[in-house]
């Protein structure tokens with residue numbers, strides 16, 4: 001691969017390649033990590049959807065088991081979501097929340113339970129449909 005694109009956040013042009021895959025690499029700059037080249041919206045949507053077709057990938061199934069309807073209040077992720085909502089509640093003037101990339105829909109669900117006007121958007125139609133089924137939350141499909 002030739003020169004990489006600059007970091008989309010800090011503009012660094014001399015980032016270090018951490019991981020290479022065919023046609024793609026993950027780079028580290030002073031501010032974090034980024035992918036080069038950036039996958040297209042269609043590539044991301046196809047990859048996300050693939051997790052829902054046939055058998056879920058093992059990692060996706062694990063996430064849905066832990067953070068679906070049967071989630072545990074004492075789970076570290078659930079407790080972190082509650083803390084984040086409390087922080088946002090102190091910082092934000094209103095109580096409207098949009099979760100971009102909803103996962104299972106749990107954050108939207110927890111926000112609604114805490115009195116927020118919350119909805120989600122996800123690039124993956126299957127994820128959006130599943131979140132709606134799992135928690136009855138509104139999730140639009142798009143990027």
Ligand SMILES: [Zn+2]
Nearest residue numbers: 007010029031
């Ligand atoms: Zn950077």
